[in-house]
Amino acid sequence: MAAPNVIPMADIMLVLLIIMMVVTPMLQKGVQVDMASAKNWENMPNADKDDAIIVAVSHDGHYYLGNQDIALDQITSTVKDRIANRLDKEVYVRSDERAKYGDVKKVVDAVRDAGVDNLGLLTLKDETGPTQPPPPVPGGVNPGTP
């Protein structure tokens, strides 16, 4: 009747707990959107900074600034306030790939009204295949074929 040694398990569980505590706030940065992927991406390290202005567009047409819900008519004034004392007036747009481009355009317009002329469209890295991306085929419809 050997008692199982639970001390190593407790060690692991404690470490897991600590890691989860550290990681959880990081995961909540921004809302969950399925970004489009791009082959010709570039690194945007500034979008990872705490004061980065990231407007997210969800697939159902809701807007989020950071992880907060925001109305379209609030975006211009809020962004204007936040870039007022900045040198790099870059705003990032995280759009769901299924979002209507009309919704994205409204954000672009709102941000443009705030005086921003550099816009980063955040995408995922697509590191497969050739440099020329193939035509998109969501929903099984291939728009590339005539």
Place this chain on the structure above:
Amino acid sequence: MGMAVGHHGTSMSEPNIVPLIDVLLVLIIIFMAITPTTPTGMDTLVPQPPPKKQQPQPLINKTVVVVVSADGKVMINQTPTSWNDLGPQLADIFKIRADKTAFVKGDDDAEFTYVARAIDIMRGSGITNVGLITAKMEAGQ
């Protein structure tokens, strides 16, 4: 001989490193899972309206606008093209140009993924400045 005696029954027992290895392995796995993913994206421009007094610049007829329609078709200016030909055609147009600027115009009902793909292809064919044409911009505001 002394060595043999020391090896035999003293309190110098080997430390149990198995739990340590367990913990380290879990740490490694966790850190592999949350590798610091630098955000990536595509830089685009949204030109500001010209100052009021200034006469609005007529759109130069050499400007290239890639148009994405609601059903996911793509055109260069007015010429319909296919997604596969878009890249080579743009590369052709911009091979001899110094100003690597082109614009994207998308229908309101087009999915963003198509527009993103168009911008991706444009960047892949040597266009460094991709401008977004929006409703207000078309209205000249």
